[in-house]
Amino acid sequence: MRILLLCSSFNGLSQRAWLALRGAGHEVSVELAVSEQVMLEAAELAKPDLVVCPFLKEKVPAALWQRHRVVIVHPGPPGDRGPSSLDWAVAEGAREWGVTALQAVAEMDAGPIWGYRMFPLPAEAVRKSSLYNGPVADAAVELVLEVAAKAADGEFRPVPLDYGRAEVVGRLRPAMRRADREVEWSESTEAIVRRVRAADGAPGGRAVLCGLEVRVFDVFRGPALVGAAGVVAARREGAVLVHTGDGTVWVGHLRLDRADGVKLPAVMVLGDRVGHLEERAGYTEITYERTADVGVVSFDFYNGAMSTDQCRRLASALRYAGGQDTRVLVVRGGEVFSNGIHLNVIEAAAHPELEAWMNINAINAVCREVVECSGQLVVASVGGNAGAGGVMMALGADRVLVREGVVLNPHYRTMGLFGSEFWTYVLARRVGASAALRLTEDALPVGAAQAVELGLADGVLGGGRLEFERSVLEYAGALASGGEWEALVAAKGARRAADERRKPLDAYRAEELAEMSRDMFDDRRGFRAARGAFVRKARAEVTPAHLAVHRGAWDRASHM
Template sequence: MRILLLCSSFNGLTQRAWLELRRAGHDVSVELALSPEVMLEAVQLAKPDLVICPFLKEKVPAELWRGQRTVIIHPGPPGDRGPSSLDWAILEGAAEWGVTALQAVEEMDAGPIWAYRIFPVPAGPPRKSALYNGPVADAAVELVLEVAAKAGDPAFVPEPLDYARPEVVGRLRPAMRRADREVSWAEPTAEVVRRVRAADGSPGGLAELCGMRVRVFDVYPGPALAGTPGTVAGRREGAVLVHTGDGSVWVGHLRAEEPGAVKLPAVSVLGERVAEAQERPGYSEITYDRGDGVGVVSFDFYNGAMSTDQCRRLAAALRYAAAQDTRVLVLRGGEVFSNGIHLNVIEAAPHPELEAWTNINAINQVCRELVWCTGQLVVTSVGGNAGAGGVMMGLGADRVIVREGVVLNPHYRTMGLFGSELWTYTLVRRVGAREAARLTGEALPIGAREAVELGLADRAMAGSRQAFERSVLEYAERLAADPGYGRLLAAKQAARDADERRRPLEAYRVEELAEMSRDMFDDRSGFRQAREAFVHKRKADRTPPHLAVHRELSGTSLPGASHM
């Protein structure tokens, strides 16, 4: 079937839909919904059998849905309507939520229902981004495949929206207002956390902190401290500890409420206002746990971005773990495994190019620690999406395990970078030079199963992130107890020594950095413009040609350059 994906951005969910539909044998093309005219032209060029909108903020033009079957994937249960569905679900503490596939009609979210899924909502509460990228995305991809199958059945007719039906449990909800986002530090910690997480990662909670109006992100409950609500009680690893009505809350990231401000670690935004705040325990982005044979270095960096400081701390943690008397070392990522260097911190630095250079050298040290850990077998646990240097960093391990549903983007091209993270060694070692050139040149996402088929990863495991992490730990424990462990470790050490004699790891690093210096300092491939567009969320002015297959085949393109 010929399917056109209309979307506001080629985000993680849209990428998963694209991957799964193609894997199911469908002919899939993508168009960004930049305007009604662009959407209509895309349909005229693609001549699809079906239009699916996995992530669409814009209204579908009437001329389009009247003449073409168009299905919207809405992040709410049957009957739910409105643009702030997940925000309300988290803020109001919904015990379960859903995703609905519905046909586009004049009234938004009111069309006939093709299919739906219901799932439990963690009591946590979860971040909106975690809910969206986790159970919502899993359900949405199932629905996309079901919709494609039903579209091929001439006897199928979607069910009209009928609030009298028992499964239609939603309702029309208004868009959240600024007042709904306002955070009062005098509220109990649980309420502060819930309100911020209902807006995380966009647009964030609204609050005043240290005399600044800020957007608040990335919060965790802190200790039961007594103090004036809204005052800073301490700091640690870029986060600040803020007094609440009944305790405290750790705030990891802030964005000043002013034009052009960038989301950054809280300490960076507050600056001198928290210079005298004392260091407090109880918050850490990196942890180390060990059993008899397995040590686990866990890191959870917000949105998968890795600043210079974070990379240095992670490299130190890996050195410590490698020096322990365990047999297997597991590197475990968080909600997002890693997206490489921290573009926001780079953009906000006094000298962005110099900060980018320092950052890439720091993440390279993390990669080096993984490759040179020859006293243990190393397993990378990729439970969340990864991109660019984040993918390449994980390839330094002996075994790479990915969770089914994870999307990997093993390329740097869209950011105007050659790339480093020792990819010219680790990626080529896994997939060969020709396949490495294709992956980095095509700049397309790959799914977990494709990663295993290519040799990029060793195994794909199903389940929630928590279930996946348990499975990886059990795998590592079996590896540590394997009677042939000594032989495996000796073979690893011999292979590393042979590779080093053939060409030192330092040679790969130096060659990659020579290319990166031209990208970062000479801006030969548009890194500065691409970075600015990404950080400031500038809207793309066309769909990337490698995604808009219908335009490539027709010879029709839109003017302008893509910032995707």
């Protein structure tokens, strides 16, 4: 079937839908909804059998849905309507939520229903972004495949929206207002956490902190300390500890509430206002644990971005872990495994080019610790999406395990960078030189199963994040206790020694950094503009040609 994906952006969910439909054998092209005219033009060129909108903020033009079957994936249960569905689900503490596939009609979210999925929500508030990228995305991908199958069935008819039906449990909800985002530090910690998480990662909770009007993100419950509400009590690893009405809350990230504000670690935004405060234990982005012969370095960086400081701390943790007497080292990422260097911190720096240079050298040090860990077998635990240098960091490990549903973007092209993190070594070592070149030049997402087929990963494990992590630990334990451990470590050492003789890691590093210096300081590929557009969430002006195959020839899709 010929399917056109119409999206506001080619984000994680859109990429998963694209991968799933292609995997099911459909011809798929993408158009970003940059204007009504572009949407109509795309349908005229694509002549699709079906238009699917997995992530669309814009209204579908009447001329489009009147001529084509257009199905919208809405992040709410049947009957739910409005642009703030997930925000209200988190803010009101819903215990069950859903995703609905519905046909586009004149009235927003009121079309006939093609299918739906329901799932439970935990009692503790989850980040809106976590909800979207987790159970919502999982359900949406299932629905997209179901919709494609139903579209091929000439007998299928979607069910009209009827609030009298038992399964139609949603309702029309208004868009959240600015007042709904207001954070009063005198409220309870639980209320503050829920309000902020309902707005994470956009637009954030609204608050005044240290005299600044800010947007608040990335919050965690703190210790039960006594103090004046709204006063910053301590800081640690970029976060600040703020007194609430009944305790404290850790605030990881802030953004000045103005047009040019950039989301940054809270300490960077507050600057000298908190510079005198001591660091307090109780909050950390990096941990090390060991059980018998397995050590685990866990890191959880907000949105997968790794600043210079974070990279230095992670490299130190990996160096420590590599020096222990364990047999297997698990390198475990967080909700997002890693997306490489921290573009927001770079953009906000007094000298962005210099900060970018420091950042790429710092992340290279992290990757080197993974590659050169000689006394242990290293297992990369990729439970969340990864991109650019984050993928290359994982590929430095001896074994790479990915969670089902994870999307990898092993390229730097969209940011105007050649790339570093020893990618010219670890990627080619994994998939071969020609495949490595194709992956980095095509700049297309890779799904978990495809990653194994290509050699990017060694296995796919199912389940939620916690279940996945338990499975990885079981795998690591079996690897550590197996009778082949000594032989595997010896073979690993021999391969590394042979690779080093053929071409030292320092040579790969020097060659990559020579290219990166031209990208960062001379801006030969447009890194400055691409970085600024990413940080400020600039609206795309055109769909990349490698996605919009309907603007070329459909048969190109088979070569993508």
